[in-house]
Amino acid sequence: MKILLTAPPGMGKSTILEKVVRGFDGKHYGIVAREVLDESGKRIGFTSINPSGQSQQFMFYTESPSAESIGGQFDVDIKAIDDFVVPELKKGMTDSSALIFVDEIGRAQAKSPLFLQTLRQIFAAKCNVLGSIVYEDEPWSLEFKRDANVCLLEVNRRNRDFLPGILLAAFCNRSLFEMMNIEQQQQSMRFLHERIQNEEFNAAQKIFRNAIPYVVEKRIELVEEGAESRVYHIVGRTSGHRLECDVEAGEFRCDCDLSNGRGSYAGKAEICSHQMAVRLYELGLAARLV
């Protein structure tokens, strides 16, 4: 599972990433980036910190910037990135149940060809990644942002308090996620992206806490199949649900409270885990028929 956060500076990406790393239930490897301030509080650079607390400064304030300087005031020590950041990222590559966190994937890091090559290897490998990436669509960043297996989430003031819980639900259910086929995994990531965009934060958590378990634990049963509709029964966490799919319109109707905005979700209807589960289940069936 690979998730990238993006936002203009100061939106709280690093805070979200730290909360997820702290709550993660497995091994984690990676790097966080921190400002370096002088005694007067002036920013004089950035440093990378690994999970053991060791650090290595990789950006330095310069009085005489060159065309290569970042933001017209910081020089990058590419060797520090290659010798300190890259090995930390590689440590997690062979552990498919671990989390690799990369804060951040920015202009400074992109100056290192070795960093970008390592990132490509990590993105191609079967490992779990949570990173923050530059907000602007810089050409080098697009291959990561547009990777079909990556969910790119834009952090804003409305979603940033919800994201740690949602991302923890995602990464802590990674073993169930891995049990689905690639189309189902990619659809789950599209569900996550849509839910965050639509600010359906209950539903976003339920993708991982409910919908994916329903699929993997075979809690979905097709009970009626006609030319115009299919009816499913889903054994939910607390009760069973009936979900009808209108074949032609591609629409779903579920009897649960969340999709109807009733009960504890009064006035706050969101797409329900049952509908998402059935859509993932049908993708699984389609794959088996090929």
Ligand SMILES: [Zn+2]
């Ligand atoms: Zn439902």
